[in-house]
Amino acid sequence: MDTRPDAWIVLLAVLGMSGLIGCRNYQHAQILSATDKDMVGSHQAGAATWKPLIDEAVVRLLARSVDSVETVSYTTPVGLSVRTVCFAGVENRSSEPLGDFREQIYEHIDSLVGQSPHFQMVSRRYVEAAMKEIRCRPDALILPANQRQLQASLERVDQPFDYLLFAQVTSGTTDINGDYQRDYLLTLELLDVHTGVAIKESAQLRKGYHKSYLGRLRYELTSRR
Amino acid sequence: MSLVFRRAVLLVLWCLFTSTGCQTTAKFQERMISAYDRGEADEALSQLECLADRRDNEPDITSLNRAILYLLDFRPESAIRELEFSRKRLDYLQQVNVTEQAVSALNDDSSVAWIGHDFERRMVDNLQVIASLIQNDDDVFALASRGMNGVFADERILNRSRTAVESNESETVLQSDPVPARFAANRMTAWLAAASSSERILDADVTDRLMQQVAVWEPSGNTGTDALQTLGTRSSRDSGTLQVVTLAGRISRWKSKQIIPTTAALLLADRVLSVTSDNSLPPTNVPVRIARPVRQHYQPTFLTHISVAGEKPKRGRLLVDLNAAAWDAWQAGRDQQIARAVVRRVVKKGVVYGAGNALDVRGGSVADLLLNVAGLFWEAHEQADLRQWNLLPAAVEVVQMELPAGNHRVNLQVFPSNQQASGIPADQVELPVTIEDGRNTFVVCFRPYSRLAGVQCSRPADR
Secondary structure (H helix, E strand, O other): OOHHHHHHHHHHHHHHHHHHHHOOOOOOOOOOOOOOOOOOOOOOOOHHHHHHHHHHHHHHHHHHHHHHOOOOOEEOOOOOEEEEEEEEEEEEEOOOOOOOHHHHHHHHHHHHHHHOOOEEEOOHHHHHHHHHHHOOOHHHOOOHHHHHHHHHHHHHOOOOOOEEEEEEEEEEEEEEOOEEEEEEEEEEEEEEOOOOOEEEEEEEEEEEEOOOHHHHHHHHHHHHO | OHHHHHHHHHHHHHHHHHHHHHHHHHHHHHHHHHHHHOOOHHHHHHHHHHHHOOOOOOHHHHHHHHHHHHHHOOOHHHHHHHHHHHHHHHHHHOOOOHHHHHHHHHOOHHHOOOOOOHHHHHHHHHHHHHHHHHHOOOOHHHHHHHHHHHHHHHHHHHHHHHHHHHHHOOOOOOOOOOOOHHHOHHHHHHHHHHHHHOOOHHHHHHHHHHHHHHHHOOOOOOOOHHHHOOOHHHOOOOEEEEEEEEEEOOOOOEEEEEOHHHHHHHHHHHHHHHHHOOOOOOOOOOOOEEEEEOOOOOOOOEEEEEEEOOOOOEEOEEEEEHHHHHHHHHHHHHHHHHHHHHHHHHHHHHHHHHHHHHOOOOOOOHHHHHHHHHHHHHHHOOOOOOOOOOOOOOEEEEEEEEEEOEEEEEEEEEEEOOOOOOOOOOEEEEEEEEEOOOOEEEEEEEEOOOOOOEEEEOOEOOO
16 A cells, blocks of 8 residues: 555656657747857758858959959950859769759859959859750850850840859768768869860868767767877 | 446447447548549548548548649649648657557557658658649749658668668678668659759759659669650750659558467467466457558559650550558558557556456456456457558659640540550540740649549640
8 A cells, every 4th residue: 555656656757757758849940140150960061061162162263263364255444354254053963962052052152253343144044044045954065066055045145255154062971980071072163165274263171970979979089189 | 346337338338439430430531532533523522521520530631632632623722731731740740749659558559640651741742742833833943852851861761771781681782772662752752853953954963863863762663764854954955845744543542450470479378367367367359450551562454645646645654653652661660560559458458457456356256257348348449550641642653755845735545454545545635735945844634543533734725
């Protein structure tokens, strides 16, 4: 008889615990402020990877192209040399799908390069329509015949270009017993369609993926040595 | 004593009451299904609403069936809304609820909220994309991308399990082995996403990757991925593509199956315990039951032949066999289903045994007999979980055609599968469609049995 109250307490405790552990939860969200850090993707690259890569690669390309690029589309009345660029899209050669980030990468690069006073971007809508018309994939644009077809198609809508801009995402993976390091490389290539001269700049970011928190701890301890 | 007797009588009455309710629900369900098979969307919807009013109705399954009927009834926007609602509900219900699990240990698997199998949840995404394609709206890309997130997550799980098998067993499982059929719906997700991206030539490499995914999720014996490549801007200049997607048949029913070896083992165990202990246990007279799909594969009784003026008729190619997916999903979860049933029996017998001990009931007494009868009724009330998304098609077939941009008349004819495409068809529909340069025109048709129940087009032409 004395053990019965104890049994009830144990039963209530078990039910209470199970209720706490086993309740279903609704999804929640919050707005991130400008000072909040980007969230780091647990399985693949996200905002924390792509944003700094884009910024670095574009800044490098712009800095180099001001001096290196020779062909000029036109000069403004104040003497500023402007080059017209046709952005041929982002090619994903990495081992991860870019998902909806692909569009973001395109738009970020397009806007950042377009903000430079030395470059004028051909609208994406013109580029897509022209490439669809001639049925030319971005990777086939390296062929002069395809370039001429694209040029002709864009000239018909009064949008000639002098440079082709290619963006490429690649990755390299190092596996260590299930945990792995993945290096992401964003390469921007600006090709002068008149001379065939290209300048290339890239930015790299390394990221470690761990199966568990213990794996991360183990990595941090060993990497300090 | 009289209290025990009254409770036993109440238990019997409750069992009778609930089983009668189930029969009425089943009647409405049968009527809805047969109306769907005849292609009568209005009648099926009205039967579904009668079903929805039933107390023992499963609201999430009703919602999904309603979405299919909306699609059949040319109401894609309502279908998208219904599917989105169901998707959120299923996401929420997928989290484990211990209270439900505890109740299910005392009752049966149907006490746990229905969340469907993985392939059914993937089909929610796929049908949303289909509805969006018919509506020709801008959400196709977002819906297809969302579906692909699930597919890539499945790929990670599959790769992890393959790696585990490789490291644990001497027998090597190759990466090139065909994927289990329960993942087949992923193939449709990837194909729909490829179709969506194929209209944007700047995303040509994305389309390539998605077509690789179509190949990755191809179970053995299915149509090769090479036959599914005619998409969007992959067509010649001044041409577009026609994609006829047929939602064929109706998915295999699940039926209750007796597990005789498990039942025999339990009977043996309870007899040994009954002999060795003071009071007896209810005998395992009621066999342990689990749910199992009836059919292993999709076997078409009728086939759809699609032709455009001057072109040779084409037969649908199998994109997804959902009967095979259901069968494989059952096989993958069979052991768990049996284990749950055994645990449930043990718990029930334990409760009856505990009650006998607590009431100080001696073996062979009337009270012991009543307790055992109550225990038997309790066990007999347990049923296999036969809940399923009833109106899901048994298979999805695709026909692709590259056609010059402009208006065309598409002829869809249904013939018995053992008959050539000649003579009088069981049903036929002629549909005027517009083909746009570098774009896909989707024709979605339902063929539950021999009739083309609903034929819809993303770019219809003026008749």
